[in-house]
Amino acid sequence: MKGFNIFLYEWKHFIRSPFKVVALLLFVLAGVYGLHNGASLYNEQMANLEKIKERSEQDRQQYISYYEEGKKGPDNRPWIDMTTPFWSIWYSNTYHFKTPSPAMVYSIGQAEQYGFYKRVTFRASPYDPDMTNEIANPERLQTGTLDFAFALVFLLPLLLLILLYNIKGMETEQGFMPLIEVQTASKSNWLLSRVTFYGALVFGVIMLLLAYGAMLTGVFALASQAFGQMVLLALFYLLFWLVIYSVILVKGKSILGNTLTMVGVWLLFAFIIPATVHQWVSIEKPTNLMTDFIDATRDERIELYEQSDSVIMAQLKAMFPEIKNSPVAQDSIKKKVAMSESTTALFNELMKKSIAKVEEEHQERNTLVASTFWFNPVSFFQNRFNYVAQTHFANYQEYRAQIQQLIDQQIKVLVQDVWNGVEVDKDRYLEYGDKIANID
Numbered sequence: 001m002k003g004f005n006i007f008l009y010e011w012k013h014f015i016r017s018p019f020k021v022v023a024l025l026l027f028v029l030a031g032v033y034g035l036h037n038g039a040s041l042y043n044e045q046m047a048n049l050e051k052i053k054e055r056s057e058q059d060r061q062q063y064i065s066y067y068e069e070g071k072k073g074p075d076n077r078p079w080i081d082m083t084t085p086f087w088s089i090w091y092s093n094t095y096h097f098k099t100p101s102p103a104m105v106y107s108i109g110q111a112e113q114y115g116f117y118k119r120v121t122f123r124a125s126p127y128d129p130d131m132t133n134e135i136a137n138p139e140r141l142q143t144g145t146l147d148f149a150f151a152l153v154f155l156l157p158l159l160l161l162i163l164l165y166n167i168k169g170m171e172t173e174q175g176f177m178p179l180i181e182v183q184t185a186s187k188s189n190w191l192l193s194r195v196t197f198y199g200a201l202v203f204g205v206i207m208l209l210l211a212y213g214a215m216l217t218g219v220f221a222l223a224s225q226a227f228g229q230m231v232l233l234a235l236f237y238l239l240f241w242l243v244i245y246s247v248i249l250v251k252g253k254s255i256l257g258n259t260l261t262m263v264g265v266w267l268l269f270a271f272i273i274p275a276t277v278h279q280w281v282s283i284e285k286p287t288n289l290m291t292d293f294i295d296a297t298r299d300e301r302i303e304l305y306e307q308s309d310s311v312i313m314a315q316l317k318a319m320f321p322e323i324k325n326s327p328v329a330q331d332s333i334k335k336k337v338a339m340s341e342s343t344t345a346l347f348n349e350l351m352k353k354s355i356a357k358v359e360e361e362h363q364e365r366n367t368l369v370a371s372t373f374w375f376n377p378v379s380f381f382q383n384r385f386n387y388v389a390q391t392h393f394a395n396y397q398e399y400r401a402q403i404q405q406l407i408d409q410q411i412k413v414l415v416q417d418v419w420n421g422v423e424v425d426k427d428r429y430l431e432y433g434d435k436i437a438n439i440d
Contacts, residue, residue, distance in 0.1 A: 010197040014163075023162040024205065030155055031209040034148035038105035038389075039216035045100045045116055052095060052117055060093045067426035085417035086341045088424040089410055094120045094437045096406055098399040101390040102217035103226035106210070107149035107382075109391025118403050120437075122344050122410040125351045126400035127358070148213060149385040152234060153378055154270055156202070157241045161262045163198045164245050166255050167191065191249060199242045206234050229388045237381050269378050277372045277379065285365040301347055312339055315346050316415075326419035338418045345411045352404065359397070366393060402439055410436045 014020055066073060066082055073080030073087065082088050098116040115130050210230055214220050219227050244265055252258040304312075316339065317324050323342075328334045373380040386392035413435050422428065 007193065007197050010194050014198075014201070020163055023159055024201075027151065027155055027159045028205060028209065030146070030151045031148055031206075032212070034146050034151045035105055035209065035213040035216060038108050038147050038213070041108055041111060042100050042102065042104040042217050045104075045111070049097055049099065049117060052097075056093050056095055059091075063091050063093070064426060064429065067429060082429070083424050085414055085422055085424055088429050089414050089417075089432055089436065090121060092410075092429070092432045092436060094406065094410070094433075096120050096399075096403055096437075098396070101226065102214075102219045102222045103230070103389040104391055105148070105213040105217045105219065105389075106226070106230055107385040107389035107391055108147040109149075109386035109389055110393060110396060111389075111391040114396045114399075116399075120403060120406045120410065122348070122407060122414050124403070124407055125348075125355065126403045126407075127351075127355060148209065149382060149389075152206070152237060152385070153382050156206075156238065157266045157270065159202065160198065160238075160241050160245055161259070161266060163202070164195060164249065165259045165262060167194050167249055192246070195242060195246050195249070199238060203235060203238055206238070207231065210234065226388050230385070233381065233384050233388065240377060240381075269376075273372075273376050274379055277369060277376055281365055281368050285361065285368060301350070304346055304350065305343065309336070309339060312343060312346065316342055319345060319349070320412075320415050320419075323415065323419040327421050328419045334421065341418050342415050345415055348407060348411055355404070362393075362397070405439055406436065 063082065065071075071082075073082050080087050080091075082091060096118050098114075100111065100116065104111055118124070118126075118128075118130065210227060214227050245262055248258055248261045248265070252261060320342075323329055323338075328338045369376075369379065370383075373383075383392060387394070413432065417424075
């Protein structure tokens, strides 16, 4: 029996099996549902970003009008003086966005867990309440909204199980194997051809789903590489399960035995191993309760502001040596105001030290999980899907680093202008947009 005839025979067998047809249709429905969930979140985040940008621009134009009208600030807040660097930078209305990738349609990942926009001020931090506390990406495999990646990771093996479970086993139980061995040059080739048919059928369905998802968010135009990467990942994941199931079919002798073995392997890789890894990591590296960060935010801030002027000034000079001979440093009255407005730089350093510890612990946990990928393939592929969709832990870690960089830039400009006694006009206010809102 030649390969084409085997494919034709298997196609007829497939369409005459309502159980297999329904299983494939349910997989398609789950995939479409997951794609629409991803597209909905992508469109929602993009719409929110547009609203924030529009509102931010309106506020910015209002602040510019103060300079044009010769005002120092809003009439109902007489203490605000936007001719000073402190208030001018505070109202620079600097936002930093994590623009969602169109590939989010494939994998929501951690996109629902974290903030994707942040108003950056010199008193902000990457771990402010509007930036949700992080959870290690591999540990979210069994939580969150059903997306397309979920359908691939968990439902694809079940679909293959249903499509393949009775191959060879049925012929063996009914005594047809001797006849098949006579008609085919090789029993292994016969089995491989039948498995290949279903592999090609499922891969074709996955390709159609990927293309459909790409049309929902414009992946082809805006993230063209993502489509190819998803195709390759889906293919490798499909082959991974096809190889495992093929080995079971070759070794098995009955439908029941093959089915139970396949189910056992699916449970092992999809649930038992990830759950065991999660428990092990939780014991080895308990979740950071952010106590260091909370202490820095509350207790260390109080201690900082209780220090003497001489100590604060010494710390500021160590960080910014240029202020030692600045114009304001020679004026005792202005010097005290400048110190008060510059103390935020010292607090920022305290926060960065605390954040570094938190980030280090997150990295250790993720490294520990990643070390299990060689026997934890489901976690590996889930992480790769999230990388492609830019919804992985590392993507948000990079976003936090960018926020910290912008905070540092704001503080640097603030301290320099405060100690140089800069008087801010409209042109200087507009310059701040370039100096403190763009990542170097």
